[in-house]
Amino acid sequence: MIQVKTILINGYTLSVSFEDGAIHLMSDNALWNLLSDNVKTNVEIVSNAILNEYKGIFGKALDISLKSLSVEILGHVYAEHILALVDRFIQKLNIDVDLKKIIRNCSVIDCGETDKDGNRWFWNMLTPIYDTIVAMLPSGTKFRQGGG
Numbered sequence: 841m842i843q844v845k846t847i848l849i850n851g852y853t854l855s856v857s858f859e860d861g862a863i864h865l866m867s868d869n870a871l872w873n874l875l876s877d878n879v880k881t882n883v884e885i886v887s888n889a890i891l892n893e894y895k896g897i898f899g900k901a902l903d904i905s906l907k908s909l910s911v912e913i914l915g916h917v918y919a920e921h922i923l924a925l926v927d928r929f930i931q932k933l934n935i936d937v938d939l940k941k942i943i944r945n946c947s948v949i950d951c952g953e954t955d956k957d958g959n960r961w962f963w964n965m966l967t968p969i970y971d972t973i974v975a976m977l978p979s980g981t982k983f984r985q986g987g988g
Contacts, residue, residue, distance in 0.1 A: 843897055847889050856890055858897050862952035863890055867916055875917055880974045883910045903953040907967040916949040
């Protein structure tokens with residue numbers, strides 16, 4: 841059973857789908873703008889809200905740590921941001937590569953427990969260096985406008 845919920849954080853409405861063992865977070869303007877400043881604080885607020893909502897729905901904790909969920913969200917948001925910048929550059933050079941298709945595939949951040957997410961090991965592996973990763977991210981990043 842999948843449940844779709846909206847979560848209001850600091851004036852931004854985030855859309856999250858919940859199913860047993862996994863969540864699906866829309867990577868849209870609301871999320872991007874929320875993460876454009878105070879990255880560590882805001883991604884942890886988002887992750888905590890998702891984990892709490894999951895527990896409320898299913899009566900059990902999602903088996904993903906706060907840091908693993910946070911680093912996965914950041915990994916997807918910043919990768920999509922870089923792809924969007926590269927896509928603009930490629931368009932100006934008239935190079936025939938469809939990065940928009942890859943960007944569309946990034947529109948939902950799928951985060952699952954180990955048995956539902958083949959990449960969980962990767963995000964778990966990054967948790968010891970989570971603070972370092974966050975420190976390297978640019979603050980005040982101007983993400984995309986419109987669409988998405």
